[in-house]
Amino acid sequence: MAITVSLVALFGLVLFFLLRSKSLGAGSAFVAAGFGFFLASTGAARPINQLSQSLIEAASNL
Template sequence: MAVTISLALLFGALLAVLIKSKTLGAGAAFVAAAFGYFLASTGAAPAINDFTAAVIAAIPNV
């Protein structure tokens, strides 16, 4: 679990740098996909799923 969390943080930081530098391409796509993959296996996944469901449920009420 510690390796997964550290990889999620690593990919998150790398993704933030790529977004800030406006670098778009295959490298950024790979980092984003890897970040999502590793983040999904952390304890944050249920909270992210709940937040996404709440936003989707709120859209028709806007």
């Protein structure tokens, strides 16, 4: 659970800085956030979480 919260914070910061630098419009940021929200409620959420955990474990073993 701690991994999920930190990834949400990381992606939130990335979206914030993209909005601030005007590389991403407000509509696109809303669509990206909505896509992530709805993706989390599908069957794809578990494999995505497992993939992120595996990548984080692999990075920590380097």
